[in-house]
Amino acid sequence: MIELENVSKSYSTGAPAIKKIDLKVEKGEFVFIVGNSGSGKSTLIKLLLKELEPTEGIIKINGRVLNTIKRKRIPELRRDMGVVFQDFRLLKDRNVYENIAFAQRVIETPTKVIKKRVPAMLSLVGLSEKYRSFPKELSGGEQQRVALARALVNNPAILLADEPTGNLDPKNSWEIMRLLEEINKRGTTVLVVTHNREIVDAMNKRVITMNKGVVISDEKKGGYLYED
Amino acid sequence: MKISTFFYCLKQGIKNIRRNKLFSLASVGTIAACIFMIGIMYSVIANFQHMIDTAEESVSVTVFFDEGISQDKINAIKLKVEQRPEVSDVSYTSADEAWEGFKKNYFANNPELAEGFKDDNPLANSSYFEIHLKDVSMQKSLVTFLKATDGIRQVNYSDATASAMTDFAKMVGYVSMTIIIVLLAVGVFLISNTVMIGIAVRKEEIKIMKLIGATDYFVRAPFIVEGIVIGLIGAAVPLFGLYFVYQEVVKYLAGQFQSITSKITFLSSHQIFAVMTPMALIIGAGIGLVGSMITIRKHLKV
Numbered sequence: 001m002i003e004l005e006n007v008s009k010s011y012s013t014g015a016p017a018i019k020k021i022d023l024k025v026e027k028g029e030f031v032f033i034v035g036n037s038g039s040g041k042s043t044l045i046k047l048l049l050k051e052l053e054p055t056e057g058i059i060k061i062n063g064r065v066l067n068t069i070k071r072k073r074i075p076e077l078r079r080d081m082g083v084v085f086q087d088f089r090l091l092k093d094r095n096v097y098e099n100i101a102f103a104q105r106v107i108e109t110p111t112k113v114i115k116k117r118v119p120a121m122l123s124l125v126g127l128s129e130k131y132r133s134f135p136k137e138l139s140g141g142e143q144q145r146v147a148l149a150r151a152l153v154n155n156p157a158i159l160l161a162d163e164p165t166g167n168l169d170p171k172n173s174w175e176i177m178r179l180l181e182e183i184n185k186r187g188t189t190v191l192v193v194t195h196n197r198e199i200v201d202a203m204n205k206r207v208i209t210m211n212k213g214v215v216i217s218d219e220k221k222g223g224y225l226y227e228d
Numbered sequence: 229m230k231i232s233t234f235f236y237c238l239k240q241g242i243k244n245i246r247r248n249k250l251f252s253l254a255s256v257g258t259i260a261a262c263i264f265m266i267g268i269m270y271s272v273i274a275n276f277q278h279m280i281d282t283a284e285e286s287v288s289v290t291v292f293f294d295e296g297i298s299q300d301k302i303n304a305i306k307l308k309v310e311q312r313p314e315v316s317d318v319s320y321t322s323a324d325e326a327w328e329g330f331k332k333n334y335f336a337n338n339p340e341l342a343e344g345f346k347d348d349n350p351l352a353n354s355s356y357f358e359i360h361l362k363d364v365s366m367q368k369s370l371v372t373f374l375k376a377t378d379g380i381r382q383v384n385y386s387d388a389t390a391s392a393m394t395d396f397a398k399m400v401g402y403v404s405m406t407i408i409i410v411l412l413a414v415g416v417f418l419i420s421n422t423v424m425i426g427i428a429v430r431k432e433e434i435k436i437m438k439l440i441g442a443t444d445y446f447v448r449a450p451f452i453v454e455g456i457v458i459g460l461i462g463a464a465v466p467l468f469g470l471y472f473v474y475q476e477v478v479k480y481l482a483g484q485f486q487s488i489t490s491k492i493t494f495l496s497s498h499q500i501f502a503v504m505t506p507m508a509l510i511i512g513a514g515i516g517l518v519g520s521m522i523t524i525r526k527h528l529k530v
Binding site: 078079107 | 232248432436437442443
């Protein structure tokens with residue numbers, strides 16, 4: 001599903017963010033990527049979204065080789081992946097319903113389908129009552145659930161979550177994790193970047209630990225290894 | 229693009245205007261100010277041009293024929309002159325008509341004096357053409373042609389008037405061109421400033437859309453709709469203002485300077501706005517379009 005071969009990324013200034021990473025994530029896996037700040041986790045997510053280009057190495061997602069995808073084809077790639085960010089990144093001037101519907105409008109889904117699909121997503125994340133609210137009227141946990149609904153509305157093969165609980169309290173963090181697990185059970189490959197030790201340790205999933213741009217451990221059923 | 233997507237983009241573009249009321253208002257204001265100035269300039273220039281055209285129409289070349297020339301020959305010359313590209317119209321005055329005109333002018337108070345010439349027209353050889361030109365600047369080439377034409381005795385024309393008018397028309401052209409270029413430059417500067425503010429608001433939004441998998445055109449379309457609508461509103465507002473102001477100003481000038489207005493006529497507001505309305509709307513939509521294109525272009529590369 002996701003394959004990295006000898007991937008490096010260095011910025012014009014300073015040391016490389018990622019050094020010669022080899023990584024393979026199979027379909028239906030649930031993977032944590034952990035490490036402290038500066039370990040290259042966020043760069044990894046950006047590479048997968050083709051927001052950044054690797055300096056060397058090959059990245060394959062769902063059979064596509066990212067390196068050779070033309071700029072015009074990038075949207076197709078991103079539509080196969082749902083994304084959730086630490087800062088939610090909702091469209092502030094649209095209500096909950098429109099935020100989720102937006103992901104469907106982008107792929108030109110008929111309005112009829114949108115009208116069925118969005119409420120289904122809202123009930124999955126438990127926000128059916130708040131579909132008319134605007135992001136600023138919601139708590140952090142609620143906003144992240146909207147973001148999650150948006151990421152899932154198109155049934156992506158892969159869900160990338162970049163520090164999804166970074167701005168949330170423990171209760172909301174667990175709520176989001178429970179949803180991610182639920183989504184994974186339905187067949188979506190889930191990749192979660194985090195440094196929430198408690199959650200990683202409790203969930204007993206595959207854990208890839210990064211430090212200074214290098215993978216230092218990859219455990220099938222692991223815990224949060226890295227010591228700050 | 230699917231039709232539903234087209235309408236979605238249209239709707240979003242119009243919603244965007246309401247979502248960012250302050251920004252939209254600033255943009256409309258900027259475009260309106262710009263178009264108001266251009267509108268005023270256009271009114272002034274168009275009237276100047278109109279006055280010059282009117283004055284030019286009164287400039288004519290008069291042609292007298294050789295003594296004893298036959299009427300057939302005169303008709304032949306008329307035909308030839310009328311075919312010249314410089315000529316707008318040729319009017320023929322026969323010797324008898326010339327004399328009638330002369331009598332009216334000079335013997336109006338004592339017609340008995342004129343009676344003495346009854347059977348002997350003193351202006352026997354004074355039948356003439358009065359030739360009006362399409363453009364005064366063409367006078368020289370026409371005069372050269374006329375002088376070389378067989379059967380023509382004399383060509384009366386005023387070189388000084390013609391060249392002064394040509395120069396004046398040229399000057400008005402240059403001055404108005406300069407002013408319009410300056411106005412457009414000022415407009416673009418103002419718009420680019422307004423757009424800079426817009427970028428700050430939109431940067432995050434565009435990035436999110438792209439990361440979700442929106443194509444460039446899907447991101448761009450609502451912005452383009454927004455730009456064009458703002459441009460059209462920005463053009464419509466000053467058009468209403470100008471329509472009112474123009475009528476008042478013409479009325480005022482006509483009242484204040486009656487001695488001049490007998491010689492000079494202003495263009496009617498219909499004549500002015502028949503050109504200005506589409507011009508302003510196109511410029512407005514154009515500025516809006518270019519403005520929004522510039523705003524988003526940089527941020528599409530996510």
